[in-house]
Amino acid sequence: xxxxxxxxxxxxxxxxxxxxxxxxxxxPEEQFGDYASNVAMQLSKQLGKNPREIADQLKPKLEExxxxxxxxxxxxxxxxxxxxxxxxVQAAQIEPAKSLAGKVVVAEYSDPNPFKxxxxxxxxxxxxxxxxxxxxxxxxxxxHRVNFGGDVGMHVAKTMWAIIKQFGGExxxxxNDIPADQHAEWMAAAYIEGTNxxxxxxxxxxxxxxxxxxxxxxxxxxxxDSPFAQxxxxxxxxxxxxxxxxxxxxxxxxxxxxxESQTAPxxxxxxxxxxxxxxxxxxxxxxxxxxxxxxxxxxxxxxxxLPTYEAKDVGLVILKKRDYNFDRSVVITxxxxxxxxxxxxxxxxxxxxxxxxxxTHLTHGLVKLxxxxxxxxxxxxxxxxxxxxxxxxEAVKALGQSEDDQIVLGAVKYxxxxxxxxxxxxxxxxxxxxxxxxSGPYLQxxxxxxxxxxxxxxxxxxxxxxxxxxxxxxxxxxxxSVLPDHPSSHDATAALNGVEFENGERSLIRKxxxxxxxxxxxxxxxxxxxxxxxxxxxxxxFNRFYENNRVVGDEREKIRLALVQRYAETLRSGLxxxxxxxxxxx
RNA sequence: GCACCCGUAGCUCAGCGGAUUAGAGUACUUGGCUUCGAACCAAGGGGUCGCAGGUUCGAAUCCUGCCGGGUGUACCA
Numbered sequence: 035x036x037x038x039x040x041x042x043x044x045x046x047x048x049x050x051x052x053x054x055x056x057x058x059x060x061x062p063e064e065q066f067g068d069y070a071s072n073v074a075m076q077l078s079k080q081l082g083k084n085p086r087e088i089a090d091q092l093k094p095k096l097e098e099x100x101x102x103x104x105x106x107x108x109x110x111x112x113x114x115x116x117x118x119x120x121x122x123v124q125a126a127q128i129e130p131a132k133s134l135a136g137k138v139v140v141a142e143y144s145d146p147n148p149f150k151x152x153x154x155x156x157x158x159x160x161x162x163x164x165x166x167x168x169x170x171x172x173x174x175x176x177x178h179r180v181n182f183g184g185d186v187g188m189h190v191a192k193t194m195w196a197i198i199k200q201f202g203g204e205x206x207x208x209x210n211d212i213p214a215d216q217h218a219e220w221m222a223a224a225y226i227e228g229t230n231x232x233x234x235x236x237x238x239x240x241x242x243x244x245x246x247x248x249x250x251x252x253x254x255x256x257x258x259d260s261p262f263a264q265x266x267x268x269x270x271x272x273x274x275x276x277x278x279x280x281x282x283x284x285x286x287x288x289x290x291x292x293x294e295s296q297t298a299p300x301x302x303x304x305x306x307x308x309x310x311x312x313x314x315x316x317x318x319x320x321x322x323x324x325x326x327x328x329x330x331x332x333x334x335x336x337x338x339x340l341p342t343y344e345a346k347d348v349g350l351v352i353l354k355k356r357d358y359n360f361d362r363s364v365v366i367t368x369x370x371x372x373x374x375x376x377x378x379x380x381x382x383x384x385x386x387x388x389x390x391x392x393x394t395h396l397t398h399g400l401v402k403l404x405x406x407x408x409x410x411x412x413x414x415x416x417x418x419x420x421x422x423x424x425x426x427x428e429a430v431k432a433l434g435q436s437e438d439d440q441i442v443l444g445a446v447k448y449x450x451x452x453x454x455x456x457x458x459x460x461x462x463x464x465x466x467x468x469x470x471x472x473s474g475p476y477l478q479x480x481x482x483x484x485x486x487x488x489x490x491x492x493x494x495x496x497x498x499x500x501x502x503x504x505x506x507x508x509x510x511x512x513x514x515s516v517l518p519d520h521p522s523s524h525d526a527t528a529a530l531n532g533v534e535f536e537n538g539e540r541s542l543i544r545k546x547x548x549x550x551x552x553x554x555x556x557x558x559x560x561x562x563x564x565x566x567x568x569x570x571x572x573x574x575x576f577n578r579f580y581e582n583n584r585v586v587g588d589e590r591e592k593i594r595l596a597l598v599q600r601y602a603e604t605l606r607s608g609l610x611x612x613x614x615x616x617x618x619x620x
Numbered sequence: 621g622c623a624c625c626c627g628u629a630g631c632u633c634a635g636c637g638g639a640u641u642a643g644a645g646u647a648c649u650u651g652g653c654u655u656c657g658a659a660c661c662a663a664g665g666g667g668u669c670g671c672a673g674g675u676u677c678g679a680a681u682c683c684u685g686c687c688g689g690g691u692g693u694a695c696c697a
Contacts, residue, residue: 060638072638078677085677109639110677147697188696294697319695330623333695343697373624373692399625400690433659441659452645453633457626458690460633469659471645472633479659487656494656567634570644581652581661588656620659 035125036069036551039101039115043071046095051081051088059115061548067106067114068122068544074111085111119540123530125547126600131554135174140354141167143366144281144288147184148273149193151222152280154401154461155368157419161447161613162398162455163366164286165562168611170364173557178289178358181277182350185270185293186253187343191246192228193221195238197265198245200224206264217272250340253295280419284443285613292353294346301349302341305334312384322381332377347378355389362392364560369397369456396560399458417461422446426467433469441475444614448474451612452566472570474614477605480573483580484602485618491586491595529596536590538579542597545575549604553611562612569608576601 040057047055055076062070074089081088089107096105096113101124104116117125143163146156164179171177184190201208212220231238248262257263274291281287305313305320313320318337322344324330334344341349354363367375375395383390401417426442445467452472453459469475535543552568555561576598585594606616 062639066640070639075638075677112639145697184697316694321694328623330693332693336695338695340695342695344695346697368691369625370691371697374697376624397625449632457633460631462632468632468646471659473645473659475659476645479657483657483660490656563634567644570634574644577660578662580656584656586656619657 035101035121035128035547039069039099042099042101043073043092043096046092046099047073047077050091050095051077053077053080055080061551062112062114064541064544066108066112067104068117069115071113071115072111074107074113078111089113117544119533119535119543120531122535122540122543122547123527123533125550126530126543126604127527128547128550130172130550130557132174133554133557134170137175137361138178138358139170139175140178140180140358140360140363141170141366142180142182142292142350142354142364143167145182145367146277147187147189148270148277148293149185149190149221150225151218151416152277152419154417154419154422157284157422157446158401158450158459159366159368159398160281160284160286161450162562164613165447165451165565165611166364166366166396166560168613169553169557169560169562172553172611175362178360179287180290180292180354181288182292182297183294184343185273186249186295186298188232188242188246189225189229190249190266191242192232193225193269194228194245194249194262194266195231195242196224196228197221197269198262199227201265204261204265206261206268209265209268217269218276221269221273247338247340250295250298253298283423283439284447285615290357292350294343297346297349297353298341299349300353301345301347302335304348304352305341305345308385312381322377324377324380327380329377329380330373332374334381344374344378344381347375348382351378351382351389351393352386360392362394364394364396366396366398369399371395372397394560396455398455401459401461422461422467429467429469438617438620440615440617441469441478441620444474444478444609445469446474447612447614448477448566451562452570454563455561475620477569477573477609478614478617478620480576481602481605481609481616482618482620484576484598484605487580487585487598488595488602489618491591494586527596527600529592530600533593535593536583538583539590539593539597541575542579542601545572546597546600546604548572549608553608556611565608565611569605569612572601572605572608576605 036059040059043059044055044057047053047057055073057071057073059069059071061068074085074092077083077088078085086107089111092113093105093107096102096115101117101121102115103118103121106114106116108114141163143166144156144160146152167177167179198204228242232242233239249266251257252260252263252266258267277291309315309320313322313334315321319333320335321331321333324332332344333342334348335341351363354360365375372395379390379393379395382393423442423446426446427439429445430438430441449467450459530543548568549572552564556564579597583594585591585598588594602616609616
């Protein structure tokens, strides 16, 4: 619809002035119209006329367009277009573009490390990454969600050191004494102890360095039997079990974990194969000289011969390509890895330019505590992922409701998603997970309300003994995670054909019609927060409509029911892109 | 030092080349439930968009400089 109009406006410009211009319609405030164009200002200089004069000439041409019911010239020369009611109904039926149809996309995010705790930042990146993956999927891509994490490396050695110290030796039997529900916390505590020892105690530090090598060695030798290996593999599995349980709780699922132990050998091999042409030896380490490209120089293989994170990431990129033969790879990490990642990608570009070009690195900010307190897993003053969920659960309980994970997750996810990705997130345990105003539960409530109206309408049509009309079909409660099926939405909009809307009705159908444009924008930019902003406006529009317009029993009931149904479906679709469920009751 | 990111109401954030009063939420002050769900709606106060220049018909938005904060800067991830 928007593109169609833009094309028609361009045609009008060409016919009138015989010049080209980039026409881009915007959505003005409702009082000014449905679309606004600034072509007159753009053309002003080129045509040597003042913008209002151009706009006045264009106005009658645009008034002739089928989709347009009125045109106003406003301000310095804006053309405000008002759509016909039929056009609004039509806009509300358009599906988002399948711009990625047939493309294979690998989305990597979350990336927690085994042997360490899941903190609020992991929750954040999981939620945002999941939503971005949903956007890619909606655009028609075949999306593979994968996870990358360090099952080898210094953090593992630190944790292992503390465990062995606690056990008084390499005694895997004692693992049986750790209660299953405390595995994660127990390992997190060991990590903190190991990290402190590493910093404060020289002999411990030396021991940890040795353990680090032994962990790599254990992988090389495929050792599952030695006491040391038994402790390692058991704890590693505990970590993955803990991740799985967590992802299950927040409603996301990964297809594959890429442990570093798996990408390390391939990375090592790849980097070594390109020594001389891409990577250089320097002080006993293998580095990539990023300075030639205006970047940092970074170590890929350290002087111990072990791969650093850089080499592991090189291996990961290649492994993903082998596994999925992707058209595009999206990697989501924290901001602090921005410059680091450009070094890795620049080095890959030297021998696999396409691979580097098809990789998109998106970054997000830190989750910080109110007052700018920085979290440190070493000091243990971190906000764990479960703490965030627990706080939100308390807030829901405080409303006198039984705890409902749908609402809890709705609140948490929305509070993370509504901010543009990139900046830091300030998390205030008390207020951040709000249930009122611009919040997830507000949207869920606005959905439940609409469903309740639809349900009541269905009841009363039974009570009247009236025949169940096919166009008054109301979907019964479905699994909240299921996308609305399209046939029912066509039923809904069918009742709207040829209707002349009253004010509140028109506002609602107008807003519904923006959905597709917003989704397309969010997909193009991979920015889920656009969906949040829109959905909140949509729900607000509905709540105002609901306040002022009786639905059930009104003489315009049929029209209004159709509107409410289309609205509820749109809201549910949008929420599903955010990974938020739309309950029928709450 | 150099590189990158950020600075919009008390607080948390949208807006990222467009306009008539710079928008939301929250907090604060008020009004609205015998009528489809008040986790809602309506009204009010609150901002020289960090500062200073520049480009433009038009700048919170683009450019430059400065101030403030954060991150990165060779064997951590």
